[in-house]
Amino acid sequence: MKSVEIALVVTCLIVISALVAGCSMTEPHKENSTKVKVLVTVLPVAGYVQAVGGDRVEVFVAVPPGADPHTFEPSARDVVDFSEADIYMTLGKGLLPLEDNLVSRLSSMNPRMKVVETAPGITLLLSEDEHEEGNHVDNQVPGAGAEAHSHEGPDPHIWVSLKNAPVMVNHMYDALVSVDPANEPYYHANRDKYLANITLVDNEIMEVLNKTPGKKFIASHASWGYFARDYGLTQVVIGQPGKEATSKDIESLIRAAHGEGITIIVAEPEYSRRAADMIANSINGSVVMADPLAPEMPGELQKLAKVLSGAGLN
Numbered sequence: 001m002k003s004v005e006i007a008l009v010v011t012c013l014i015v016i017s018a019l020v021a022g023c024s025m026t027e028p029h030k031e032n033s034t035k036v037k038v039l040v041t042v043l044p045v046a047g048y049v050q051a052v053g054g055d056r057v058e059v060f061v062a063v064p065p066g067a068d069p070h071t072f073e074p075s076a077r078d079v080v081d082f083s084e085a086d087i088y089m090t091l092g093k094g095l096l097p098l099e100d101n102l103v104s105r106l107s108s109m110n111p112r113m114k115v116v117e118t119a120p121g122i123t124l125l126l127s128e129d130e131h132e133e134g135n136h137v138d139n140q141v142p143g144a145g146a147e148a149h150s151h152e153g154p155d156p157h158i159w160v161s162l163k164n165a166p167v168m169v170n171h172m173y174d175a176l177v178s179v180d181p182a183n184e185p186y187y188h189a190n191r192d193k194y195l196a197n198i199t200l201v202d203n204e205i206m207e208v209l210n211k212t213p214g215k216k217f218i219a220s221h222a223s224w225g226y227f228a229r230d231y232g233l234t235q236v237v238i239g240q241p242g243k244e245a246t247s248k249d250i251e252s253l254i255r256a257a258h259g260e261g262i263t264i265i266v267a268e269p270e271y272s273r274r275a276a277d278m279i280a281n282s283i284n285g286s287v288v289m290a291d292p293l294a295p296e297m298p299g300e301l302q303k304l305a306k307v308l309s310g311a312g313l314n
Contacts, residue, residue: 008010036180039106043071044159044297045118045168049089050174051194055117056183060212065293068270069096069156083109087175092119095156116175118168124154125225160292161226162202162301163222166195201298205231205305212309217255218265220276223292227301233308236262238275247277257283264308266290 035058040046046059053059063069064081074082082088083106090099103115158164173191177184209215209231216234219222228235238253239290263285267273273287280287281291288307294300 036087036176037085038176038313039082039088041091041096041102042159043293043295044300045089045091047295047297048159048165048169048194049172052169052187052191053176054186056180056186056188057176062098063293066270068143069098069293072098074102079105079109082106083113085110085113086179087114087116088170089116089118089175091156091158092117095119095154095158099144114175116171118171119152119158120171121167122158122164124158125226125229127153127155127222147313153291155225155291157223157226159297161230161299162198162205162298163230164226165297166196169195169198180216189245197212198298201302202230205302208305208309208311209233215308216260216262217222217260218257218279220265220271220273223268224266224290224304227304231305237266244272250275250278251277254282257285264288266271268292 004305035056036057037060038049038053039060040049041062043061043065046061047141049057049059062074062078079102082102087104088103090103090108093103106113107115139209142234159168169191173187176187180187188233197215214232214234216236217228218236218238220238222235222237224235227233236253236256239249257279261284263283265276265280265285265287267276267287267289269289269291270293273289276287288304290304290307291300
């Protein structure tokens with residue numbers, strides 16, 4: 001497991017370097033010192049943008065740390081600030097109601113703002129409320145643009161995937177070059193270095209999780225569908241999306257966990273872990289914390305993979 005730990009350290013160092021001074025030894029063009037202002041919806045996407053843009057970008061995040069992207073509503077003052085962005089790098093139409101609303105409002109406030117979707121090219125998962133013995137089923141749907149809400153439609157958590165990340169990063173690169181062509185070599189070098197690191201981490205995760213094929217885990221929220229798909233895992237979600245788990249939900253999951261040998265429950269900082277603790281106590285399992293809104297997603301996914309493999313448990 002030393003190789004996994006080393007790769008995690010490398011990942012963190014690379015992203016920290018991106019946040020402080022860019023990801024590349026290539027220097028940005030000095031004639032235009034004005035930074036490109038980029039708005040994103042969630043913090044992990046900001047990490048991707050910063051890795052490519054380095055010190056040529058100023059990134060704003062619509063949903064603050066600790067808030068729920070599914071329910072958060074920005075203030076009028078926030079929206080005015082957001083309207084100053086040169087680019088709004090969205091997930092994609094129909095993935096988050098908040099995002100669709102912001103695109104409509106900001107486009108009228110600042111017609112010059114470039115709106116760039118990062119989902120095109122990604123095979124989306126369809127999240128449906130299919131709960132049999134506590135199981136949540138994710139179905140694949142191609143493309144983007146379908147209507148979405150808390151109970152059905154495409155799974156919006158596209159950033160929680162190292163298979164999706166290169167698609168998103170390439171859209172970001174193209175957008176930055178389109179508004180700042182003089183610094184194309186800088187963005188190009190940053191992108192290539194970051195994508196190489198994503199590939200490294202992805203390979204490390206595959207190596208770790210190949211030892212536990214088809215493993216199931218319980219999740220407090222349906223955030224990890226793309227991660228599970230990427231590595232042949234199954235995410236079993238507690239209760240109904242957007243609702244507190246009922247006693248019936250918990251009892252159903254306990255039966256399923258006993259029957260299928262599930263021992264790990266993944267909880268998130270943004271949600272109550274009460275149901276997760278109840279299930280863990282009943283099955284002699286473990287509750288682990290993982291954050292789908294972490295600023296450094298490759299490292300967060302690597303830590304989660306280590307835990308699901310059993311190596312990260314005490």
